[in-house]
Amino acid sequence: IYINKKLHWKNIMKSSENKPVKLPDNAYRELKPGESYEPLMSPDKKYPEVTFWSVITGLVMTVLFSAAAAYLGLKVGQVFEAAIPIAIIAVGLSSALKRKNALGENVIIQSIGGCSGGVVAGAIFTLPAMYILQDKYPAMSVDFMKIFLSSLLGGILGILFIIPFRKYFVKDMHGKFPFPEATASTQVLVSGETGGKSARYLLISGLIGGLYDFIVSTFGWWSEVFTTRVIPLGVALADKAKLVGKLNVSAAVLGLGYIIGLKYAFIICCGSFLAWFGIIPLMNLIWGEQVIDLMGSGVLQTIGQMSPEEIFTGYARHIGIGGIAVAGIIGIIKASGTIKSALGMAKKELGGKKTPEEAQTVRTQRDLSMKIIVIGTLVTLALTFVFFYFGVLDFNLWHAIIALVVVAVIAFLFTTVAANAIAIVGTNPVSGMTLMTLILASVIMVAAGLKGTAGMTAALIIGGVVCTALAVSGSFITDLKIGYWLGSSPFKQQIWKFAGTLVAAATVGGVMIVLNKTYGFTGENALVAPQANAMAAVIEPLMSGGGAPWLLYGIGGVIAILLTLFKIPALAFSLGMFIPLELNLPLLVGGAIAWYVSTRSKDQQINEERKDRGTLLASGFIAGGALMGVVSAIMRFAGVNLVNTQWQGSSAAQALALVAYVAIIIYLAVSSMKAG
Numbered sequence: 001i002y003i004n005k006k007l008h009w010k011n012i013m014k015s016s017e018n019k020p021v022k023l024p025d026n027a028y029r030e031l032k033p034g035e036s037y038e039p040l041m042s043p044d045k046k047y048p049e050v051t052f053w054s055v056i057t058g059l060v061m062t063v064l065f066s067a068a069a070a071y072l073g074l075k076v077g078q079v080f081e082a083a084i085p086i087a088i089i090a091v092g093l094s095s096a097l098k099r100k101n102a103l104g105e106n107v108i109i110q111s112i113g114g115c116s117g118g119v120v121a122g123a124i125f126t127l128p129a130m131y132i133l134q135d136k137y138p139a140m141s142v143d144f145m146k147i148f149l150s151s152l153l154g155g156i157l158g159i160l161f162i163i164p165f166r167k168y169f170v171k172d173m174h175g176k177f178p179f180p181e182a183t184a185s186t187q188v189l190v191s192g193e194t195g196g197k198s199a200r201y202l203l204i205s206g207l208i209g210g211l212y213d214f215i216v217s218t219f220g221w222w223s224e225v226f227t228t229r230v231i232p233l234g235v236a237l238a239d240k241a242k243l244v245g246k247l248n249v250s251a252a253v254l255g256l257g258y259i260i261g262l263k264y265a266f267i268i269c270c271g272s273f274l275a276w277f278g279i280i281p282l283m284n285l286i287w288g289e290q291v292i293d294l295m296g297s298g299v300l301q302t303i304g305q306m307s308p309e310e311i312f313t314g315y316a317r318h319i320g321i322g323g324i325a326v327a328g329i330i331g332i333i334k335a336s337g338t339i340k341s342a343l344g345m346a347k348k349e350l351g352g353k354k355t356p357e358e359a360q361t362v363r364t365q366r367d368l369s370m371k372i373i374v375i376g377t378l379v380t381l382a383l384t385f386v387f388f389y390f391g392v393l394d395f396n397l398w399h400a401i402i403a404l405v406v407v408a409v410i411a412f413l414f415t416t417v418a419a420n421a422i423a424i425v426g427t428n429p430v431s432g433m434t435l436m437t438l439i440l441a442s443v444i445m446v447a448a449g450l451k452g453t454a455g456m457t458a459a460l461i462i463g464g465v466v467c468t469a470l471a472v473s474g475s476f477i478t479d480l481k482i483g484y485w486l487g488s489s490p491f492k493q494q495i496w497k498f499a500g501t502l503v504a505a506a507t508v509g510g511v512m513i514v515l516n517k518t519y520g521f522t523g524e525n526a527l528v529a530p531q532a533n534a535m536a537a538v539i540e541p542l543m544s545g546g547g548a549p550w551l552l553y554g555i556g557g558v559i560a561i562l563l564t565l566f567k568i569p570a571l572a573f574s575l576g577m578f579i580p581l582e583l584n585l586p587l588l589v590g591g592a593i594a595w596y597v598s599t600r601s602k603d604q605q606i607n608e609e610r611k612d613r614g615t616l617l618a619s620g621f622i623a624g625g626a627l628m629g630v631v632s633a634i635m636r637f638a639g640v641n642l643v644n645t646q647w648q649g650s651s652a653a654q655a656l657a658l659v660a661y662v663a664i665i666i667y668l669a670v671s672s673m674k675a676g
Helices: 002-018 052-076 083-096 103-113 115-124 128-134 144-172 180-194 196-219 232-241 251-260 262-287 308-334 336-350 356-360 370-392 397-425 430-447 452-486 490-518 530-542 550-565 570-578 581-597 604-637 651-673
Strands: 225-227 246-248
Touching (some): 052 083, 052 490, 083 452, 083 604, 103 180, 103 490, 115 144, 128 452, 128 530, 144 490, 180 196, 196 251, 262 308, 308 336, 308 430, 397 430, 397 570, 430 452, 550 570
16 A cells, blocks of 8 residues: 555656646746746657647648638738637647647647738738739739749748747847737646646636627627717817827737736837827928828828828828838847857858757757758748749849849848837737838839839739738747747747648638639728738839838938937837827736736735736736637628627717726736735
8 A cells, every 4th residue: 555655646746747837937037147947848858749630730720710810801901810819729629638748739739820820911911902903903913823922932931031030039038028929828828738726817817808809899889999089179189189099998908018018018109109199290280281292192181181090091100110110120230149140050050060059959949950041041032033033023034133132131121120029019010011111112123114013013922922921920939939938849830830831821822812702802892901902002103103201211210210329119119100009008008007016015026926917817818809809700701790880989889998998907907916
């Protein structure tokens, strides 16, 4: 009996050693001198990661979520982040099938499936513009191979360009970037492995946040956005002074703000405040009676006749785009040491030498070799050139070379910008960077003698490749951060990301053609495709001799330089100028809650416990909102529309929205304070 009991307890202790309990205390904070981060899965052990189950499940998730994301993105202009709902499904399936040590497999499932969001965003933000312009320019041809190859090649470039920066973003900058999307996904994966109170908190907050957002998006019981137009004075200020305040009351965005924290949320909102409460009213005050057409697009309205939202879209937002571009270049200069190190490693490997770093790298820090990255990049660029030469530019060698250079340079430069943005706010400003790419490509192509239909097609394909590269690189850095926290093998994530990108590119190509035949992108009851419509509106005048808002880009660039000189994060500030006000204010609310719950006690340990509990609850809000967003998208695809738009746009619905929002704020704050 004694021997049996001893063996029994020995087995229990052994299983508890292998089963992770929770993320280490230093998972979300900066490391102290001499301190290191130890992930849940030990770097010295091997775990099931790439298996038949994880690969097949990941690829199935890619197909399903690519289709759902494509429809929703073309319908309303928002591509939901698929990583979180896929993580939830992976955890649910592994639990239902009682798979042991499933954490590594679930990371691979999430990483492969997460390709859907990036590839879909890259495709639908640009390529439907060809369908839109086709009505006016029948000679413009659109087919499956154009969509598939531009998505595939862009996605592969995005993966290859971001791998050399993995160590910088996920390890060297540990605790400096909040990584809100990665935090939520990681909490989901950890809760599925550990169970207990953490899983219960995540489940409850996920149900609350998911139900809350589902009620708004599916039934419209209250407005999704509260605005100062709810009162007559607010309407007058918006019409006369172009002053308006807007707040998205989504639980998911509130959760993002909590995880981002007060510091970055405040900087982001300062950018928004400058745009909405400074630039927009000032433009109305100074040029209210004038028509300002910086792009030659045929604008007929005076500034005074425009709404604040129209002034933001037509003018102020371009200042943000210029700021993002220059902040990105500054970031590249700052990261030049990392780039130099990566290139040096590649040179040694190409010379047949194995670097000391590679020889001693542990499993959790091993990337694809620089030799593979360099050769893979060259091969992909060569295939991109062949695609442009034979499939887009009708055998014009000079134009194909120009197109290739534009893609390579802009995709490489903006890749780190996309990763940086995802790391800070969880939102990739890919549409703004793509708009800049389209303008640059159009100007260069026109200068090289390519105009009209052929020029528009070429510029849009270039934009599609770059847009997909940026979207995929941004989403992939999220996957790599999740893997870093949990202890996955990054080189395995990197290898199978290519497979996910291939499947996602094929899926989005097929889905886009089906949606065009079913709904169309022009005419009555057509899919809205707002980003693609914006791209079409910009590119047409450029290819017809119009201009670009270089003055606005320049102002944004100067602002970014001044912010950098004063040691203020220029990218976060510029993102605030680019992202609509209603999506930035909730970040400040969430950040304020995080600050409040983590500073009320004199005992620092209690403050940390409260903040950690809040992080778990906020992750539940994000996860629940993302999952129910998928359900809502499926219902819309099936033609189920239960929203009373007349009620949802009323003042009473906005007032009710504020009441509901205050309720979930109180829940998040009070529940977090119960810790400790």
